[in-house]
Amino acid sequence: MIKVDKVYKVFNQGKINETIALKDISFRVKDEELALLKGPSGSGKSTLLSILAALLKPTSGDVEVEGKKVAKLPDNFASMYRRESIGFIFQKFNLIPTLSVYENVILPLIPSNLTKDEIDKKALLSMKKFSIEHKKDALAKSLSGGEQQRVAIARALVNDPKIILADEPTANLDTKLSRDFLVFLKELKDDKRTIVIATHDPIFFDLDIVDKEIEIVKGEMK
Amino acid sequence: MKLFNLLLFEYALSAIKRRGAKNIFILVIFFILIFLLSSIFFISNSIKKELSFTVDSLPDITIQKLQAGRQQDISLDVVDKLSQIEGVSEVAPRVWGYYYFKNAGANFAVVGVSRFDTNYKKSIQKVVDKFDKTLFDKNDTMIVGIGVDKILKNNYYDKYFNFIKPNGDFKRVYIAGTFKNGTLLESNDIILLSDDNAREIFGMAEDKATDITLRVPNPKEVNEIASKIRLMYPNFRVITKDDLRISYNNIFDYKSGIFLALFVVALFTFFIIIYDKTSGLSSDEKREIGVQKAVGWKIGDIILQKFYEAFILSFVAFFSAVTFAIFYVYFLNAPILRDIFTGYSVLKPPFELPFSFDFGTITLIFFTTVPLYIAATIIPSWFAATLEADEVIR
Amino acid sequence: MNLITPDVLAILIIDAIFAFFGTIAFILSIKIVLKWDINATTTIQYKLEKQSYLVATIIKYILFIKLPLFLYFIYVQDKLSVYIPGAMCAVGVVNSTSYGFYAMIVKIIDLYLFSSWLVLNKVDLENEKMPYTKIKFLFFIIIYFFLMSEIVLEVMEFFSLDPAKIVSCCGTVFSAASKSYISSILSLPNSLIVSVFYVNFILLLLTYKLKNPLYYTLMNILFVITSIISLIAFFGTYIYELPTHHCPFCMLQSDYHYIGYVLYTALFIGTFSALARYIVLLTNRRKTVFGKVSLIFNTLYVIIVTAYPLVYYVRNGVWL
Numbered sequence: 012m013i014k015v016d017k018v019y020k021v022f023n024q025g026k027i028n029e030t031i032a033l034k035d036i037s038f039r040v041k042d043e044e045l046a047l048l049k050g051p052s053g054s055g056k057s058t059l060l061s062i063l064a065a066l067l068k069p070t071s072g073d074v075e076v077e078g079k080k081v082a083k084l085p086d087n088f089a090s091m092y093r094r095e096s097i098g099f100i101f102q103k104f105n106l107i108p109t110l111s112v113y114e115n116v117i118l119p120l121i122p123s124n125l126t127k128d129e130i131d132k133k134a135l136l137s138m139k140k141f142s143i144e145h146k147k148d149a150l151a152k153s154l155s156g157g158e159q160q161r162v163a164i165a166r167a168l169v170n171d172p173k174i175i176l177a178d179e180p181t182a183n184l185d186t187k188l189s190r191d192f193l194v195f196l197k198e199l200k201d202d203k204r205t206i207v208i209a210t211h212d213p214i215f216f217d218l219d220i221v222d223k224e225i226e227i228v229k230g231e232m233k
Numbered sequence: 234m235k236l237f238n239l240l241l242f243e244y245a246l247s248a249i250k251r252r253g254a255k256n257i258f259i260l261v262i263f264f265i266l267i268f269l270l271s272s273i274f275f276i277s278n279s280i281k282k283e284l285s286f287t288v289d290s291l292p293d294i295t296i297q298k299l300q301a302g303r304q305q306d307i308s309l310d311v312v313d314k315l316s317q318i319e320g321v322s323e324v325a326p327r328v329w330g331y332y333y334f335k336n337a338g339a340n341f342a343v344v345g346v347s348r349f350d351t352n353y354k355k356s357i358q359k360v361v362d363k364f365d366k367t368l369f370d371k372n373d374t375m376i377v378g379i380g381v382d383k384i385l386k387n388n389y390y391d392k393y394f395n396f397i398k399p400n401g402d403f404k405r406v407y408i409a410g411t412f413k414n415g416t417l418l419e420s421n422d423i424i425l426l427s428d429d430n431a432r433e434i435f436g437m438a439e440d441k442a443t444d445i446t447l448r449v450p451n452p453k454e455v456n457e458i459a460s461k462i463r464l465m466y467p468n469f470r471v472i473t474k475d476d477l478r479i480s481y482n483n484i485f486d487y488k489s490g491i492f493l494a495l496f497v498v499a500l501f502t503f504f505i506i507i508y509d510k511t512s513g514l515s516s517d518e519k520r521e522i523g524v525q526k527a528v529g530w531k532i533g534d535i536i537l538q539k540f541y542e543a544f545i546l547s548f549v550a551f552f553s554a555v556t557f558a559i560f561y562v563y564f565l566n567a568p569i570l571r572d573i574f575t576g577y578s579v580l581k582p583p584f585e586l587p588f589s590f591d592f593g594t595i596t597l598i599f600f601t602t603v604p605l606y607i608a609a610t611i612i613p614s615w616f617a618a619t620l621e622a623d624e625v626i627r
Numbered sequence: 628m629n630l631i632t633p634d635v636l637a638i639l640i641i642d643a644i645f646a647f648f649g650t651i652a653f654i655l656s657i658k659i660v661l662k663w664d665i666n667a668t669t670t671i672q673y674k675l676e677k678q679s680y681l682v683a684t685i686i687k688y689i690l691f692i693k694l695p696l697f698l699y700f701i702y703v704q705d706k707l708s709v710y711i712p713g714a715m716c717a718v719g720v721v722n723s724t725s726y727g728f729y730a731m732i733v734k735i736i737d738l739y740l741f742s743s744w745l746v747l748n749k750v751d752l753e754n755e756k757m758p759y760t761k762i763k764f765l766f767f768i769i770i771y772f773f774l775m776s777e778i779v780l781e782v783m784e785f786f787s788l789d790p791a792k793i794v795s796c797c798g799t800v801f802s803a804a805s806k807s808y809i810s811s812i813l814s815l816p817n818s819l820i821v822s823v824f825y826v827n828f829i830l831l832l833l834t835y836k837l838k839n840p841l842y843y844t845l846m847n848i849l850f851v852i853t854s855i856i857s858l859i860a861f862f863g864t865y866i867y868e869l870p871t872h873h874c875p876f877c878m879l880q881s882d883y884h885y886i887g888y889v890l891y892t893a894l895f896i897g898t899f900s901a902l903a904r905y906i907v908l909l910t911n912r913r914k915t916v917f918g919k920v921s922l923i924f925n926t927l928y929v930i931i932v933t934a935y936p937l938v939y940y941v942r943n944g945v946w947l
Binding site: 057058061064066067086087090091093094095097099101105107109110114117118119121122124127130166167170 | 238239240241244247251520521523524525526527528529530531532533534621622623
């Protein structure tokens, strides 16, 4: 369960270029729900997503995820929270092009204290699930768009997170890959994960699997 | 609790390779710096060793007569008094000096040896014995070091040489043989001939000598005896072997001191360069760190990765630079750098630097360089690790 | 230029680095102590959180270099002994100036202090509320003064080394005849010194068994002192097999199989772990491995140090 209570985020507070990115945001996302954060670009969706991932601290307000207050966690706790509970899917894949598929997928696990075998197992599981284990030693930059997409998702899933956060996942994809993404989305939902997607791509609107829509315009909830 | 995360270390290694250009630049500069420093230390250690061989074979006490602060020929009548001092086992006057050969612009050391007095320098003694002693009775023969021989031959003096005496007359001396001595530093500019010939060439009176050397078998008594002689003859300069050793070492350390001062300046500049280079993060690097943080890397993890990168780079540079310096100094004999130490002189020819590997020197080089490098990366690493991740991953 | 050899210069350069970064850490520590508020969501607080990582990194760096540097420092002192008449090893050099002895003591204290800070830091970071942050940085402010004293003492020691002054070597420094206060302790009969040492160790074991961490730590601090004194006065002589050789440094040399390194490392790990354990128990009250580590290394020290006289006796039938 994700609980967001009266979250405000102000950038450059007190300075000339002070901007209010989020104003009085409150909502709930129940377990295993797929929630859409709708809104035009610049509306603050990405900021909200970063706050959910504890990458940013809100200026005020609370965020509770799986019963844990994550709004003001110090860095090392926030990192552990991300590592254990969150799978992040970025807008631009953000793979490291000169690393192999395998190396990209295990990135979240490197600083953990798992043994090489444990990490291997998790990596293989994730790669298999998204059908790229046959390319595990290929360099990321040599992959096609669709393959890169699958690696990005495999990486997000390697630590078996309860919550998936996706920031404009289809913004850089063509129609075919966007549709492929929807297929993955269904799989993730079937896995009983909680999913929050920030997007303004109409392909998501009125989808069956979407449980909730939250609209954000200019930092405020509609 | 795992003490060492190999995967993280490997990641750091791959990160270095991925930022190739920048890291190679740093690596090369650091390599050159350490290479120069190591070479200079190795050369100076070797030369010190050479010199200490030389010093060991020097007389226990050397006595010179001073007049108006300058050295004058010493009279032989003090020899008796000196031999009566307790602890002195032998008193050996020496006749020697420098002869300037104008055509070649070279200075030769002319050393008188006598057949019956055992010569002080054991090494010269060894050489002298090789040749026929009767050669020395003839008024006109000498034995020269190979360096001298070469110069004379270059000036068309093949079988003899004409010395110009102080009164303007010539003295022809035939070359009876050449020698190559043990430590090359000293042998090359020496000419050996009889005491009388030497006196003649320098225009020195029969009852005088250049200086007087004493042998004192018990090293602990040297200082006592030196003090006694100073009291007996206030106008004599009395030099002990220790004095010589200390003054050689001082000249040495003085020269290396200058280098060290220059080096400190170089280090400081280097620090600034490293700081600057590691601070400038490309957008790619920033993105990578942003992704790392987003997937769950702690600030501490990223700092550790950066530390591993710095450690690997500096250590690789250190290790290879030191190895190359060893090769350069001891196998190639350090062309160019060596001349800085021994001074430029026609007669300082190719000599080999003896191998003197000293673990302490390597540790010294390590402490002067690697910690400095790592220190320069502290602030840049921290800065990189504390970037706001959310900005870079949009 | 006195005795500023390249080795000394290397140490001075590193001292300069320590002073520079230490001061940065000091200034940041003051800022943090004054303005830290974990519950605040202001930009300042976030900045301070970031800066606290810089201080921690600087301290880790300093300790990482300090440990091998300490050994190097002793080596350099040993090397300098040839220039100072009368000094036959590092002891003579250290004692030739009024600063040397104090520099050594502060150096050793600093090793403990820096290591303790890192333990406190780790414990602080394990707690979401980071409750020990202000204390930790206050602690560093104190450590900073120790660090600067150490550097100042060290610099003064190097600059006041005088090759013209004759000094005494360990034989006289540690003998009953000289006037230094080390010798006044050493003039006590060996049986007393050794007994105090073993009693200390037994109390150490007892306090561990009785699960009293405070007393255990105190016993360990005492143990550092009694170990070093008994090592110099008694056990060392069995390492050197010479009743007048009271040197704490010579056992670091190859002639004695570098046993000094083993002993001092064991002593440091053993006693420091006790301190670390106390810090952890005091703050997080969780189980820690430091207790066992401390016990093992302290016992190791005692075993090795006891072995020397026993082996000597067995081999020769008499005591020294």
